[in-house]
Amino acid sequence: xxxxxxxxxxxxxxxxxxxxxxxxxxxxxxxxxxxxxxxxxxxxxxxxxxxxxxxxxxxxxxxxxxxxxxxxxxxxxxxxxxxxxxxxxxxxxxxxxxxxxxxxxxxxxxxxxxxxxxxxxxxxxxxxxxxxxxxxxxxxxxxxxxxxxxxxxxxxxxxxxxxxxxxxxxxxxxxxxxxxxxxxxxxxxxxxxxxxxxxxxxxxxxxxxxxxxxxxxxxxxxxxxxxxxxxxxxxxxxxxxxxxxxxxxxxxxxxxxxxxxxxxxxxxxxxxxxxxxxxxx
Numbered sequence: 001x002x003x004x005x006x007x008x009x010x011x012x013x014x015x016x017x018x019x020x021x022x023x024x025x026x027x028x029x030x031x032x033x034x035x036x037x038x039x040x041x042x043x044x045x046x047x048x049x050x051x052x053x054x055x056x057x058x059x060x061x062x063x064x065x066x067x068x069x070x071x072x073x074x075x076x077x078x079x080x081x082x083x084x085x086x087x088x089x090x091x092x093x094x095x096x097x098x099x100x101x102x103x104x105x106x107x108x109x110x111x112x113x114x115x116x117x118x119x120x121x122x123x124x125x126x127x128x129x130x131x132x133x134x135x136x137x138x139x140x141x142x143x144x145x146x147x148x149x150x151x152x153x154x155x156x157x158x159x160x161x162x163x164x165x166x167x168x169x170x171x172x173x174x175x176x177x178x179x180x181x182x183x184x185x186x187x188x189x190x191x192x193x194x195x196x197x198x199x200x201x202x203x204x205x206x207x208x209x210x211x212x213x214x215x216x217x218x219x220x221x222x223x224x225x226x227x228x229x230x231x232x233x234x235x236x237x238x239x240x241x242x243x244x245x246x247x248x249x250x251x252x253x254x255x256x257x258x259x260x261x262x263x264x265x266x267x268x269x270x271x272x273x274x275x276x277x278x279x280x281x
Contacts, residue, residue, distance in 0.1 A: 127191055168203050
């Protein structure tokens with residue numbers, strides 16, 4: 001499937017129309033379809049009205065109940081896959097206000113139990129010191145003080161014992177000198193401290209370590225089995241298709257086997273922190 005951001009909104013309405021047409025052609029009511037699919041009539045109504053984007057499993061069930069196969073089924077699967085994809089470009093986020101994006105992330109974090117962060121390029125905001133956060137936003141227009149404050153405020157989610165976090169960082173991400181040497185040393189010390197939080201697993205993939213099975217392409221975060229956010233230079237791709245989510249979870253598991261955790265990880269962080277400290281003297 002070729003990715004076309006401008007198609008995403010239209011795919012949702014096209015999907016709603018396709019489901020509605022298939023049901024009517026079969027001569028069935030929303031109530032009948034809802035009962036056979038073990039869904040509420042309200043859910044079927046919202047799907048057909050384009051108010052609710054169904055998951056792949058919902059569409060699979062609807063097609064099975066309506067006995068739709070072949071090219072028509074393939075068309076619907078293509079529509080639902082596109083409808084479950086969202087593109088958030090950086091320019092739109094800046095127009096709305098970067099603090100709004102922080103609010104959205106906080107809401108997503110509030111309803112997520114298990115987090116997987118793959119960080120091949122830089123340290124994410126939940127792990128960053130104030131200096132590092134400010135440096136990461138240096139190219140953003142306008143007053144960034146509110147955004148910095150919200151990023152730092154979000155870090156309290158790490159202390160919620162009901163949530164589980166796994167952070168995988170490459171050595172390149174950890175050692176990339178985004179801030180001056182002393183500030184980098186403090187940032188690495190912060191990583192070591194976070195790694196001691198009971199519900200946080202923080203691992204580093206060192207250069208010169210185990211052979212890595214594939215080349216990482218981008219930063220991504222997996223939220224439960226709900227969705228994946230894939231970062232690019234100009235925006236973020238939100239994937240909700242269970243096949244996409246599972247694919248990224250499998251990638252994460254492979255990278256995890258190459259990482260070091262616990263005391264071994266903290267020893268590496270301490271060594272690199274010392275190097276930055278010496279550079280800053």
